[in-house]
Amino acid sequence: MVKRSNNDESRTEIVRSAKRLFQQYGYKKTTVSDIAKALGKVKSAIYYYFPDKESLLRAVIDEEIGKLIGSINDAVEMASTPEEKLKAYALTRSFEIRSLSTEYARFQEEYDELYPLVKEIHERCDHFERDTLKSILEAGMELGRFNKTDSEVLADAVLLWLKGLEAQLSSFGTEEALKEAVEHLVNVLLFGIKVR
């Protein structure tokens, strides 16, 4: 754990305020003063807790990543078989990212400026995702339920496929449509299309 200022509560309140405003107005359009005013303070109070605006954004993002990873982990652990875990992984990932991308819809307009940060986030998540997927796949192979292949390569392939789905998220009107698509794709992933 990182050592923090005595008053951790102020930090979390500031992050909560920042989060709300970032979601509503985007990163650039919310000023540090806005974040402070929402707490009945003035911007220099913020700078007592955070070195700069970007670290506020990082704090918000860290929280969101934590929640995302937590949700996925929970869903995967809840499932019992490797097949179920894979399905849970794909569904949870897709739904959580979908809801994130609507909550932070304004960030898309600022993609150019936020790109370095986005890249960093992706790299950080990639690591977790590869590991999690790899262990699901390996468990399936151990149990003799999945074909034995290089689990790393396969994990990358599945991840590529999930990211592809992510890029197409906006094309799904309803949650139900997304769910059906994910389930269908998981089935194809599991069984292929060749007759057995």
Place this chain on the structure above:
Amino acid sequence: MVKRSNNDESRTEIVRSAKRLFQQYGYKKTTVSDIAKALGKVKSAIYYYFPDKESLLRAVIDEEIGKLIGSINDAVEMASTPEEKLKAYALTRSFEIRSLSTEYARFQEEYDELYPLVKEIHERCDHFERDTLKSILEAGMELGRFNKTDSEVLADAVLLWLKGLEAQLSSFGTEEALKEAVEHLVNVLLFGIKVR
């Protein structure tokens, strides 16, 4: 066929000039005068053949779509089995789109303005792609090589997956890496990951 002006050669030369300059400088940054000057003419000469700048872009795009669809068709027809056709489809599609996105790299900076046109293109291609994929899949089912399911739903799923791959194209350093990824994904698509 649309009725054209007598001198079709001028039209094609104008399109060629526009194509070259659009690739090099993007759509907005190439002026109609530039396109004309490259042919030793003045811009009003262009307007004798094309009603406006956008229709120049459309002509270029139509040509590129024609080539893209042609390449895919050729590759698919060349392959003999449904499995090979599927692989040929995925490989050719990925490589052709990859090369298009490098040739017209500047267009990404202008995404916002070109969006309506891009959407139109996608819709137009979607139709062809769905039909082609559907017929490959149906042929496979007829021959008893693919599991029988709703070919339309399956075609959409495969297409979704190919578009996902498309969104990740920039993450492949070499052509070889892309080829390997596509082949691996096609194998998963065909056989799934469950033991038989």
Place this chain on the structure above:
DNA sequence: ATTTGACCATAATGGTAAAAAGGTCAAATA
């Protein structure tokens, strides 16, 4: 230990005049 307002440097914004662009057309060309 926190909060504040005054302060600084830089970046965003608005307004404006000049330049460039898309597009039209009657006259010229061939």
Place this chain on the structure above:
DNA sequence: TATTTGACCTTTTTACCATTATGGTCAAAT
């Protein structure tokens, strides 16, 4: 007749400047 041209019009883009906002600092106040 089929093209090409330059002059012309209107709208958009650019370049520039003054003003304002914003991110960030700091000594003093609480």
